[in-house]
Structure formats: structure tokens, C-alpha cells
Amino acid sequence: MTELEKGPKGRRRGRGARERILSASQQLFREQGINRTGMDQLCAAAQVSKRTAYQHFTGKDELVAEYLRGFDPSVLSGVFDRTDLTPRERLLAAFDIPPTTPLCPYIGAAVELHDPEHPASQYAREYKKAVAARLADAAREAGAADPEQLGEQLALLIDGAAARTRVLNADAFPTAAAIAAVLIDNAIPATAGDDRRREEVPS
Amino acid sequence: MTELEKGPKGRRRGRGARERILSASQQLFREQGINRTGMDQLCAAAQVSKRTAYQHFTGKDELVAEYLRGFDPSVLSGVFDRTDLTPRERLLAAFDIPPTTPLCPYIGAAVELHDPEHPASQYAREYKKAVAARLADAAREAGAADPEQLGEQLALLIDGAAARTRVLNADAFPTAAAIAAVLIDNAIPATAGDDRRREEVPS
């Protein structure tokens, strides 16, 4: 926070224009979408001159990609690092994101940009794969028979809840969580109480 | 086809400009997205003058809404009217849409327009609810314990597969179908089908 260093080149003179730009991006891109947010408006909200903005980012495309990158720690790490939960609870905790997240920004970016080659689209793909992989890890810890499959399934549920929440304007994550519970119980061979791992496979 | 009638007022003089416009919409909005398709380009593709286009549609917004409306019969009716399938098969048939559908246009429209009050957004919501309702009907026919819940769950799976297919650029419908099979077998009490499941329904 107190450190005002920039990403590229060790320069650290500035007064935090880059941070304000990214912060404004997070707010405006989420509230209005990417395409409907012009650079003029964004710079005004960030209290940054356009000149400065284009010195920090080569263009809007790069800014969008960087904006997506800013979500990583809050979403991905926040859920999976909770050691106070059992693996099964950790899997279900991924569906407890009701208040803050109006729509997964990765899906939004992929749809709005509409170009699979766009840096932001590529990053969104990469991120979604990473989430599925971490879910698979947790599934493996929980003793799932086919962790990769369960991870992919749970990831699909999250995306479905996000998309459906957006279209219907109503929270769909509880439904997704209910499905997840079924899938998890179904995929873990002989779940005694919760997180006990068994090797025996039902005939 | 030989009938060249327009939707509003029984007028039938023209040579089919409206149809060409809608046809071009379906292609371009899907290929490039809504926001990235200008009216100029669209009119050129439809071989229609801009003036004519704005005589048929009051604006792009109305055109987008009408474009969405054009999907109804092909998707919704095509699956549920198949009497040759058992209710269970009919539920699963909803996930067999691999070739033609790159992304659910309703999700795309809702994300791109980014305005829940937009006519097209409202229609998308309405349509998604209708799909869930029809799935619930089929679930009831299949003897599901809680048809509404199962219908909503299957609808979420479809949306999840659509969103994930878009973001990852890889078909996610098989995964969704696998989940659907589990949910269906889990929700149908003890049918003479093939699978027996614990009645461990999530409370």
C-alpha cells in the first residue's frame, strides 16, 4: 500500500496513477461492462489524465488484461487456503460468493471482447483452467474417485451460476451449491462423516 | 418462403427485406457479437439500405430483441417435442447441442447489453425461465421428486456449459450431460430404470 512502485521497470517516483487507473477499471468495467466504458470516463474516474493512462498502458486492451489479472488473489486463493475447513467443506465454500460478485468478470470479458486471441480472453481461459485444477486438487484431498472430473464439474457449476445469475438477475449460487453437494457425495467413495478417505469402490 | 408477409400489419407488398435483415443479424451477431456489429455492416450483409432497415425496426435495440426472438422454435421446441424418447432421455437430449451452437445467444446478449431493462435482456430472462419450466415439466413426467428443483438445476447446467464453452473455447456440454445424468438418477425415487441411488437428498 505505502509502496508506490510500478510493475514495469523499477521506477517508483509516481504518486500512484497506475493504481488509481486499475482501481477505477475494477469498478467501471464491472458496473458498466468493458465496451460501454470509454477511456475518457475511466480516466476521469481515476483522476488521471489520458496522457498518463496511455503511458502506463499501451492501450485499452492491455488495461483490460491487467484488470482481469487483478482478481486473482481475492477469488482463487481466498477460498482454497482455508485450512480450517475439511476438503469437502472447502469444495462447497467455493459457492459462497453471494454478496460481492455480480458476475464473474472473466466470463464477461470473454463475451464482451469476443476474440479468443485477445490477451484478456487468453488470461480468462488460463484462469478458468487454474480454478478447475485447484478444485481438482481439493477433490483429490477429499478422496474423490476421479478428482479431475469432479473439479471440472464443480467449475462448470460455478460458471453456470455466474451466467445464470447475470441473465436472470437472481442469485443462482445456492442451486449450484446444492448440485455440488450431490456431486461431491456421489464422487467420494464411502464418505463416512465428511473428509475420511476410503479406497473401496462401490460395486 | 413463398409468402412474403411482414410481421406488423398484414402488408405483404415487399420483397423480403425484413427477413434478410433478421437473417444477417443471426449470422453477424453470433459471429462478431452485438456491439461489434454496426448497422452499416449489417445492412450491407443483408443487401438492404439503411433507410429500409430503420423502417422495419425503430432502432438497433428493437432489432436485437427481435433477433433473440428468432431462436425460440429451433431450440426450445425441437428438444421437448420428441415423443420418441422417454422423459429421462428427453431431459438428457437437451445437452446434445454440440455442432451448431457456439454460445447461447441469450447469455451473450445479456452480457453485452449489460442493461437488465433492455428489451432483449428481459426477453432473455423470460426465455431462460421458460426453458427451466419446460425442463421441470419433463422432470415431472419422469417422476422426479422435486421437478422444479431439477428443472432449475438442469437449466443451470446448460448455462454453465454454454458459458464455459465460450470462455475455454472447448465443448463443455459432455461434462454437463454427465452431471445431468447423476442429478436425474438422484432425483427420481426408485424408477424401474437402471440406477439405484441413495435418497440422500440435500436438505
Place this chain on the structure above:
DNA sequence: CGTTATGTACACCGATCTGTTTGCTTACGG
């Protein structure tokens, strides 16, 4: 035939978009 709806061609409008330029101010840091 002539009337009339339908469609065409094309210039044009104002707004907005991404991105650039010029000239100036401010605030570190040595």
C-alpha cells in the same frame, strides 16, 4: 394505366470511441 407502399442510394448529422499531441506544473531525490 396510375397510385402507393416498399426499397434504394448516398450524403450527412452529432455523439463517442481509442489514441496523440502540445505545453505546462508539480514533487521527489540526489
Place this chain on the structure above:
DNA sequence: CCGTAAGCAAACAGATCGGTGTACATAACG
């Protein structure tokens, strides 16, 4: 304390956007 880099303000470019205006062509009916 002074140089230098960071940042600011505002006009500007060029493109594209959605949408109109005007004048002209054509097809379908009576």
C-alpha cells in the same frame, strides 16, 4: 536546491457509431 521525471489539462485526429433526410426507383395491386 535544482534537475528531472511524473503527472496534468485540453485540444485534436481519425474512425465508427446509431440514426436521418432527400430524392429516386420499382413492384404490386386497383
